[in-house]
Amino acid sequence: MSQPSETDVQQIFDRIAPVYDRFNDLLSLGQHRIWKKMALRWCEPKQGETWLDLCCGSGDMTALLAQKVAPTGQAIGVDFSKELLAIAADKARNYLPKIQKSLTWQEGNVLSLPFGDNSFDGATLAYGLRNVNNIPQCLSELRRVLKNGAKAAILDFHRPSDLLMQAFQNFYLDRIVVPLADRFAMTAEYAYIAPSLARFPIGAEQVKLAKAAGFSSATHYAIANGMMGILVLQK
Numbered sequence: 001m002s003q004p005s006e007t008d009v010q011q012i013f014d015r016i017a018p019v020y021d022r023f024n025d026l027l028s029l030g031q032h033r034i035w036k037k038m039a040l041r042w043c044e045p046k047q048g049e050t051w052l053d054l055c056c057g058s059g060d061m062t063a064l065l066a067q068k069v070a071p072t073g074q075a076i077g078v079d080f081s082k083e084l085l086a087i088a089a090d091k092a093r094n095y096l097p098k099i100q101k102s103l104t105w106q107e108g109n110v111l112s113l114p115f116g117d118n119s120f121d122g123a124t125l126a127y128g129l130r131n132v133n134n135i136p137q138c139l140s141e142l143r144r145v146l147k148n149g150a151k152a153a154i155l156d157f158h159r160p161s162d163l164l165m166q167a168f169q170n171f172y173l174d175r176i177v178v179p180l181a182d183r184f185a186m187t188a189e190y191a192y193i194a195p196s197l198a199r200f201p202i203g204a205e206q207v208k209l210a211k212a213a214g215f216s217s218a219t220h221y222a223i224a225n226g227m228m229g230i231l232v233l234q235k
């Protein structure tokens with residue numbers, strides 16, 4: 001399967017928006033929330049800072065950031081899926097009324113971020129790097145908008161080195177995830193995960209790409225038995 005266009009990706013996420021959160025909770029047995037909190041611990045957002053959550057989707061990471069930087073700081077979620085941004089704003093309005101003032105939702109393309117140079121004290125990017133059409137451009141834009149010395153944490157799928165775990169991950173994606181999605185007429189959308197993972201750079205390659213983008217430090221940590229990974233960057 002060739003790499004989908006930006007429009008294809010945008011349409012995938014607009015279409016899965018209604019089931020996105022529920023599927024993530026169900027299919028990862030809620031573990032994805034732990035993985036997101038692990039990513040946050042690696043970049044240490046502080047009260048009063050201004051942070052950017054790239055490819056924010058339904059806003060899980062943006063909300064976690066806002067809880068850390070509130071009440072005087074800001075967490076800005078940027079995404080090009082109108083449908084997921086609408087869900088993010090609704091969830092925040094309904095469940096996080098006290099930190100609404102520390103949350104901003106911005107429609108935009110992370111390959112051309114609508115923010116000035118050196119704007120943010122830090123950034124997160126959860127399950128987005130694998131979905132962008134130009135990873136080097138995304139890392140370059142991420143670095144551009146970070147202040148000097150700022151940190152970023154990039155969480156995404158990872159291919160386990162252990163062959164048994166690889167087999168389990170492939171089985172799970174092909175025989176658990178896709179058949180469940182099929183029951184909600186979302187087969188093609190979820191069948192996209194496996195090929196996107198197959199062409200995704202592994203940890204060491206991500207570190208090389210981050211260094212090439214100009215980050216002063218880049219470290220990749222495999223988690224969840226190697227099925228997920230967190231790339232921690234510093235400008």
Ligand SMILES: C/C(=C\Cc1cc(O)c2ccccc2c1O)CCC[C@H](C)CCC[C@H](C)CCCC(C)C
Pocket residue numbers: 012016020023024027028029031032127130131169172173177189190192193196227
């Ligand atoms: C939050 C997660 C995935 C987000 C996500 C990323 C994408 O690129 C997608 C592309 C197309 C459709 C949907 C998504 C998408 O939801 C991770 C958790 C959800 C995963 C779908 C579940 C896969 C989990 C591991 C492969 C195995 C977990 C083992 C389990 C804990 C026993």
Ligand SMILES: C[S@@+](CC[C@H](N)C(=O)[O-])C[C@H]1O[C@@H](n2cnc3c(N)ncnc32)[C@H](O)[C@@H]1O
Pocket residue numbers: 006009010013054055056057058059060061078079080081084108109110111125126127128131132133
């Ligand atoms: C798998 S979702 C991740 C959402 C959220 N970060 C999370 O952890 O659940 C991937 C998100 O990346 C967004 N995305 C992909 N390419 C993008 C781009 N070039 N610019 C902005 N958003 C993009 C999609 O619209 C989608 O919301």
